Amino acid sequence: MKKMELNWLFCYVAITYLCYQATNAEIINKNVERVLDLSSQLVKTTYKITAEETTGKPIKEYVFIVTEPNMSFISAKDGLNKKVEIQQIKESGSNQNSYKLTFSAASSKQSVVIETVSTKNILPHPSEIKQNDKQLVKYVGKIHLYSKYPTTTQKTNVILSSSNILSHTLAKPFAVSSNKISFGPFENIPAQSEEELVLHYENQSPFLTVNTLERTIEVSHWGNIAVKEAIQMTHSGAKLKGSFSRYDFQKDGRSGQSAVKSYKTYLPAAANGVYYRDTNGNISTSNMHSMRDFVDLELRPRFPLFGGWKTQYTLGYNVPSYEYLFSSGNKYVLKMHLIDHIHDNMLIDEAVINIILPEGSTNIELVTPYSVKRHQNDLMYTYLDTVGRPVISFSKQNLVENHISDFTLKYSFSKMSLLQEPLLVIAFIYIIFLFTIVFLRLDLSITSHSHKD
Incomplete structure (x- = not known):
């Protein structure tokens, strides 16, 4: 009897000890x-x-x-x-x-x-x-x-x-x-x-903040993807006190050390037809070098950016669709960077991404590498459109270079829809020819013809 009591006591002590250890882990x-x-x-x-x-x-x-x-x-x-x-x-x-x-x-x-x-x-x-x-x-x-x-x-x-x-x-x-x-x-x-x-x-490193980035990706099934970025940027470092002297800036190399004179943007290696312009027109003070894995584009604003100064510009280019667009039957998958490298140690307050798909795209599904704010899908009408092109839009705030990742957009598209635009053009030309033939055969003169007896 005493042996059983000792066994029960031992078990009780062991269970109590384990519970104590668990609660005091x-x-x-x-x-x-x-x-x-x-x-x-x-x-x-x-x-x-x-x-x-x-x-x-x-x-x-x-x-x-x-x-x-x-x-x-x-x-x-x-x-x-x-x-x-x-x-x-x-x-x-x-x-x-x-x-x-x-x-x-x-x-x-x-x-x-x-x-x-x-x-x-x-x-x-x-x-x-x-x-x-x-x-x-x-x-x-x-x-x-x-x-x-x-x-x-x-x-x-x-x-x-x-x-x-x-x-x-x-x-x-x-x-x-x-x-x-x-x-x-x-x-x-x-x-x-x-x-x-x-x-x-x-700290003399560039304090550049992209206030807004509006990135538009237009997909064409005729072999091209057009990318356009509208960028508003501010030098968010120490603000310039007093007036700016271009003479001192060019004469003394130590003048305006914190000002941003140029910066490098990286584009996809297959980028072509690159343009860089602001509200005044094209900006020619830029250099482009094609590297093995990317295109190194050095951008020079029209004026050096001092603290508190702002600039806005549009950067665009084309890439072949076969590098980013994959298909199996009527199913398509678009895989591209959500954002690209704008400048070293970049900071983007807000990025808005718009993806324009071909007319007739359905069953659209978006997968992003991190959480984003989805906006309501819209339609865009361009030449030869009938029902409009679907526009998928979403945004993300407080982005840095670590956020450069691929999104995936899945959708369905009937290959017969590719014939829509050529058929519309043929029908339009046919109607013009038909109208011309009818018009030339009409007699619209107001003079009367007399008949001899």
Whole structure:
């Protein structure tokens, strides 16, 4: 009897211990290495995190928090370089962006590499400068990884665009080497650490913001796809204080260092018939070089762009449809970039994509690489159209170069519809000839003919 009681007691203690361990399970960041790239107008951050479950339970999910506003892009890979599923956690009334990372293989120790890009967090300081002044910027963030889990060891490396560092947070230990600052290693950091990181330094990289991009892709089944981009752009760096002197700008190479004189746009390798114009007409100050995988197009605005200055232009080109349009019977698939490279470290406030399909296209299905805002489908009428061409439209805000990915558009189109336009032309010409014949045979004279007896 006593032996049975001891067995029951042992089982009770074991179950109680396991329940206690489960309720007190805790994930810790064993090691964190963070690289903060502040060399452009974007904040690019790479986190290498080794997380561990203190009770030995497998880690299936990990919550990652981003405190920087204007979050644009995030991606994650595990220790085997496999993509980690990311799902945003929506929290009402919170300025933080929380993400749930789900690992494909559960383990009590997980390694993950997370990359993030945020926009408009590097601000000009001062906000206005004279033509010959250097552009100084300020960044405010957190020196430690803001995490819901405590961290055992962490190190932060900051990359700047210049060795001219006016001031930075003096969190020991730190080391400064040219345009790099190393903070740490720090040990035993509590969860949700709020310690601030402030940097004030010189940054002459182009602060170009594409305010609006309207990209129109017109598909023709006669072998061509026409692409047109209407772009409105602003230099969002330190605004020009006072008047602009072209004489000083051309005489002194140090004048207007933060001004944008030119930038490079990349087009598909098969692009042809390229044109570049603004409201005044064609802009001839551009150079185009055909590379192996792309066309390097150097664009020069009519005037250098200083802080606060704006420009707008239209860029267009054609590409052969066989490179992007695939078919099987009456089923068609269009696969193209949603956006292209406009300039280095680009920032697009809003992009509107319009895809014009041939008349008679049906069963339209759009698949995008990330969430977009769909607009109502429309119809566009051009020459020889009867019922109109379908226009699929959608938009996306706060885009960076990491968003350059392919969309897929599936639709059905009867090949007999290709005969519609030629038949309309033939019918039109036939009607003209018929009308001409009838008109020439009509006698419309008003004089009367007299008959002799």
